[in-house]
Amino acid sequence: MKPADSVLVMGAGSIGCWLGGRLQAQGTPVHLVGRPRVLQGLSQHGLTLTDRDGGKLMLPASQLSLHTAVPSGVAPALVLLCVKSQATARAAEELAAALPRGTLVVSMQNGIRNAAVARAAAPSLDIVPGMVPFNVAEIGPGQFHRGTTGDLAVQAHATLASWVPRFQQAGLPLHQHDDLLAVQWGKLLLNLNNAVNALSGLPLRQQLLDRDFRECTAALIAETLVVLKKAGIQPAAMSPLPPKRLPGVLRLPTPVFRLVASRMLRIDRQARSSMADDLARGRTTEIDAIQGEVLRLASSVGAMAMINTRISELIRAWPDHRQAISGRGLRAALGL
16 A cells, blocks of 8 residues: 555544544545535644543644545545435435546445445445444534544455554554444444434433433334344344343343443443434434334334334424433333
């Protein structure tokens, strides 16, 4: 790999800025393509990345390559697709119109289908799925904080092998998997809590220490495990606990849960779900890329997923009320 090989981040939001910033600091030229609001913060304040372990990385605005659209004449060796799921097709079309045929694109997005959606919209590009296990929150203009841990995962691809050392040096361990679908479903099981967190109005750690909210998440996961079993899909473990044990542990009394799930609770007090950020800013959420995946799979195998349906309806109705729901209130709304 040549030192000048560059990366283009399509979707410079919380995840995109974290990945792009780490790579830029490591010495890889990075182009950040994002929304004007985020880019304005970066241009005025530079990029600051912090994490739950006390790490802090600062890049001045002068070192950042910021764009509201894919810049002309750029031929990146790698593209990280980090837009919200609902923007996938449009972003892929823009990439295909601007980049050389065969450009490698890794979808670092929530959900299951984004890489397939991107391939359909941009067949000239080489698109593979990836997965980001950790949570990143925007805590101020140009400031992003990683509140949880985990290693990046991608579908095995020959070209990506040469990138693994560079990601490692950037503090972004990257693992290739022959079967990424199991990993994606394992991550999605944990992401089912995003809607619970968003409706609670609480930071992630505080929400997880409320037994009523945990009951809601446990019910969502248990229902999804039934659907996955019927579909013949075995999700990978993305936490210290195997997927089948998650509902039972979440339902434990809080003092016992604190002990049993101590590693699960290694979450920064500032961490919150991206769905919570979207609700707070009045943006369209990724509910269709998370609960929606469960509902589509359930429909394809003739299963029911009523709890996931109900919480999807609550998220979509939230802009009309804009009021946090208590744990007891959410349990009632989900019929638990």
